[in-house]
Structures are given as C-alpha cells and as structure tokens.
Amino acid sequence: MKVRAAQLKAALPVIILLSGAVMAWALVAIRSETGSPAPANEAPPIQVMRAIPQTLALNVRSQGIVTPRTExxxxxxxxxxxxxxxxxxxxxxxxxxxxxxVALDPRDYDHAIVRAQALVAEAKHRLAREEEEANQASYEWQVLGKEKPPTPLMLREPQLAEARAKLKAAEADVAQARLQRSRCEWRxxxxxxxxxxxxxxxxxxxxxxxxxxxxxIDVAEVRLPLTTDQMIYIDWPINTHMQGNQHKTIAPKVTLTAQFSGALYQWQGRIARLEGAMNEASGMLHAVAEIDTTNMVKDSAPPFLPGLFVQAEIEGRAQMGLFRLPREAVNANRAVVVIDAEGRLRIRSIRLLRIETDHVLVSDGLAAGDLIVINAIQAPIEGVRLRYEIVEPDSGSGQSQNNSSSNSQ
CATH class of the missing domain: 2.40.50.100 (RNA polymerase II/Efflux pump adaptor protein, barrel-sandwich hybrid domain)
Structure with a gap:
C-alpha cells in the first residue's frame, strides 16, 4: 500500500501537465475552427484628383473702412x-x-443793412451836388472867357471823382451787410x-x-491697401479707350462684403482711382473704391455707413491654363506628388502663381490629366507603387482602382 501511494504521488505532476497540454491544444483547435480574421496589413488607398486646366479670374482681396467722399x-x-x-x-x-x-438772430445785420443804405443815400446826394457844382464851374469859366485853360481843380473834377468813389464804397458796404445777413442762415x-x-x-x-x-450720402469710398504683388493681377492704370466718338473709362469692379445685423450683405462698386504715393510705413498703394449710395434706400439695401469695416474683392484679369489645387497637395518645397501611368509615385516641381485661402493656383509644371495626390504623405518615395482612389473635383465622389504593390504608404 505504501509503495502504491508513493507511485501515485510521483505520477500526479505528470498527469497535471498532460491534462493542461490537452486543454491548451483543444482551445487552439477550437479557435482555428472559428476562422478569426488575421489583422490586415494593407493601408487604405490614397486620394488623387485629375489636373484640369482652367481659365480663372485672378481676383484680389483686400479690406478697408467706409468713408464718405464728401465730408x-x-x-x-x-x-x-x-x-x-x-x-x-x-x-x-x-x-x-x-x-x-441753422439760423442765427439776424437783427444786428438788418440794422447794418439799413445804416449802409443810409450812407448810400448820403453819397448819392453828395455826388449830385458835386455834379451840379462842376457844371456851374464850367459854365462860369465859359462866361468869364478867361484866356488860360481851366485847371481840374477849378472845374471841381477831383471833388467829383471823390464823390463817385464814396458812392461805390457805400454801395459795397450795402452788399457786404447783405452778405453778412445771408450768412445768418446756413443752407x-x-x-x-x-x-x-x-x-x-x-x-x-x-x-x-x-x-x-x-x-x-451720394457716394461712399473705401481705401483698399494693395501690395505690389497683388497689383500684378489687376489692369493698371484704369483704362480709357474710345467708344464711338466718346472716351469711355473701364474701371475694375469691386464687391464689398460686411456683416450687418447678423446677416451678410454685399455692395457693388468700382475702383475710381489710385492714390498718388506709396505708404512709407507699409509699402502699399491704396486703391479707392467708390459706391453709389443714392438708391440704397429705394432698393431696401442696408445702410452703407461711414466707419463700417468691409471685405473687398477686386475684379482681376483672366488667365488661361491654370490648375487649381488644394493647399494640402503642395508641400513646403513647392512640389506635388503625382501618379504616373504605371501607378508609381513621382515628385514633380511646380510653379505657383498664387496661394489662396484654401487653394493654390499652378501656372507651370503640370499637364492636363495628371493624377495629383491630395493626401498628405509623410515620406514620399520616388517610384513606389500605390493604390489610389480618384476623386472628381465637381462631385466629390471617387472611383477605386487597385494596383498590386509590394510597398504601400
């Protein structure tokens, strides 16, 4: 009995180990039969868009404050x-x-008119008297028959000239008094x-x-600061050409936008002129936009008040053969990632014409139909084959095209 107990005690660890191995094998077998999917190793396809050349108006954006043209x-x-x-x-x-x-109390100026008129009457009386005396002196000289010709003083010519001058001065005083009286009412x-x-x-x-x-309130103005780079896209100076027998000025249109009473409003105007000097502090030149405000009340438009801050978009010249891309498609080196005909990654340098808020305009370096990667790739490798999905710019829907590749990013 003691021998069997010792043997059983020695075999117990072996039995426990065998039982654990059987249970582990059973669990593995059951898990393999359930067919659990293995984790995927493939990355999702990248998004690309086709490069489509366009004719775009290179509008210029600025901002300014509304001021009246006449103040x-x-x-x-x-x-x-x-x-x-x-x-x-x-x-x-x-x-x-x-x-x-405004009307001021006019009584003092009415009295001044009366006093000036009295002086005119006195001057007229003196002039009439001097004229009679001059005529009498001339008659007396002719009657006396003096041998020597009379002097001007004897004929009272200086006295007559003085009387006439004093009459003109008195009349001028009346005009001055009436002018002062008119200034009591400011129209x-x-x-x-x-x-x-x-x-x-x-x-x-x-x-x-x-x-x-x-x-x-007939015309309002907005001074719009422009950099020298922005001025490239606008027709300067303002063009004047002949239409028939008349000169016609073609001024760039401008659209002004502002928030008013919780709503967004727009006003249309034109660039009237350019200021004559660059700003020394900012290095900018100001264009002045004019907006006709006479019909705003009739049209139920919001008031275009002085001091209102507005955003401006100035009509620019149109340019052909431009490509409009998302900003994410261009890296810091001004290059884009394209997919060639074999589905391989290529890095291509481009020439940026202008950088906008959400897009960039490319003038050189692309061809119509090029597939441009619009996803941000951290470390693009030249020649790597990629799976991509074409996104149409107009609809935003994409079509998947799978390409076999041993490497993917």
Missing amino acids: IDLVSEVAGRIIKLHPAFVTGNAFKAGDVL APFAGKIREKSAGLGQFVQPGAALARLYA
Whole structure:
C-alpha cells in the first residue's frame, strides 16, 4: 500500500501537465475552427484628383473702412445767437440740399443793412451836388472867357471823382451787410447726414466756431491697401479707350462684403482711382473704391455707413491654363506628388502663381490629366507603387482602382 501511494504521488505532476497540454491544444483547435480574421496589413488607398486646366479670374482681396467722399465741417462765418435749427439737425438724421440747417438772430445785420443804405443815400446826394457844382464851374469859366485853360481843380473834377468813389464804397458796404445777413442762415450744400453735432438752440456762436460735421450720402469710398504683388493681377492704370466718338473709362469692379445685423450683405462698386504715393510705413498703394449710395434706400439695401469695416474683392484679369489645387497637395518645397501611368509615385516641381485661402493656383509644371495626390504623405518615395482612389473635383465622389504593390504608404 505504501509503495502504491508513493507511485501515485510521483505520477500526479505528470498527469497535471498532460491534462493542461490537452486543454491548451483543444482551445487552439477550437479557435482555428472559428476562422478569426488575421489583422490586415494593407493601408487604405490614397486620394488623387485629375489636373484640369482652367481659365480663372485672378481676383484680389483686400479690406478697408467706409468713408464718405464728401465730408465738411459746418462753421459759423458770423457771430450771433442760434434761434432756429432744422428738425434733422440731430446726429444721424438726413437732410436735403438747400435745407436751412441753422439760423442765427439776424437783427444786428438788418440794422447794418439799413445804416449802409443810409450812407448810400448820403453819397448819392453828395455826388449830385458835386455834379451840379462842376457844371456851374464850367459854365462860369465859359462866361468869364478867361484866356488860360481851366485847371481840374477849378472845374471841381477831383471833388467829383471823390464823390463817385464814396458812392461805390457805400454801395459795397450795402452788399457786404447783405452778405453778412445771408450768412445768418446756413443752407446745406448737398444732401447728407449729420455725423457730429456741437451746437444747440439758444447758443451764442462766434465766427469760426464749428457747429456740426456733415457728410454727403451720394457716394461712399473705401481705401483698399494693395501690395505690389497683388497689383500684378489687376489692369493698371484704369483704362480709357474710345467708344464711338466718346472716351469711355473701364474701371475694375469691386464687391464689398460686411456683416450687418447678423446677416451678410454685399455692395457693388468700382475702383475710381489710385492714390498718388506709396505708404512709407507699409509699402502699399491704396486703391479707392467708390459706391453709389443714392438708391440704397429705394432698393431696401442696408445702410452703407461711414466707419463700417468691409471685405473687398477686386475684379482681376483672366488667365488661361491654370490648375487649381488644394493647399494640402503642395508641400513646403513647392512640389506635388503625382501618379504616373504605371501607378508609381513621382515628385514633380511646380510653379505657383498664387496661394489662396484654401487653394493654390499652378501656372507651370503640370499637364492636363495628371493624377495629383491630395493626401498628405509623410515620406514620399520616388517610384513606389500605390493604390489610389480618384476623386472628381465637381462631385466629390471617387472611383477605386487597385494596383498590386509590394510597398504601400
């Protein structure tokens, strides 16, 4: 009995090891029968697009602030107390051309007119008297029959000239008094709005005092800074050519965009002129865009207010044979990755015409139909065969074309 117990005790580890091996083999066999898929080693296909030459308008983008083309200060030319203000004499209100915006107390100037008219009457009386005396002196000389010719003083010619000069001076004083009287009413020279107001009813003003700041609402301007590179894409200077018997100016169109009351609005205008000097600090030249604002109220358009910040897109010249690619397709060395006819990777240098926000314009280095890789490849290797998927730019859908390759990225 003791011998059998010792033998059983010695065989127990062997039995346990055999049982574990059988169980492990059974688990492996069951797992192989389930057919679990092995992890895939192939990377997904890269996306490519066909290079299509296009004729594109090389528009130029800029920005600026709206300013009125005409803006003046309303300054008093005479002294007086304000006795009347136009109902529109409030910041932001509109007025018409010819409206009396401010009226001063005119009584002092009415009195000045009366006094000047009295001086005119006195000067006329003196002139008439001098004329009669000159006629009498001439008659007396002829009656007396003097042998020597009369002197001008004897004929009272200097006195007569003085009387005539004093009459002209008195008449000039009347005109001056009336002019001062007319300046008591300040009429608007154009249709516009009040931008700033600095005077009120009953206030006494002195000559030279600023009463308000006005601006015209017919035309607004926007100064648009342009770099020398941007100016290449626009027809400068503004062209003038003959159409029939008349000169016609062709100015580039400009579209202005701004957010107003939570909505995006656009206004159309034209480049009116270029400023005459470069900005020394920025090295830019400013183009001035003009926008006709007279019909905005009739058209229910939003107000084109001074001080509004707007984005501008200036119409540029059209150029043929350009390729428009996503920015991701061009690397830092200004090169693109293309797929040749055998499905192999090729690195090609290109010439960039312009870099835009989301795209680049290529002018040289590509041919129509080239397959351009638009995925970012970390380390492209020349000659590697790749699987790719063609993405059509217009629809965004792609077609897969599988190519056998021993290497893939």
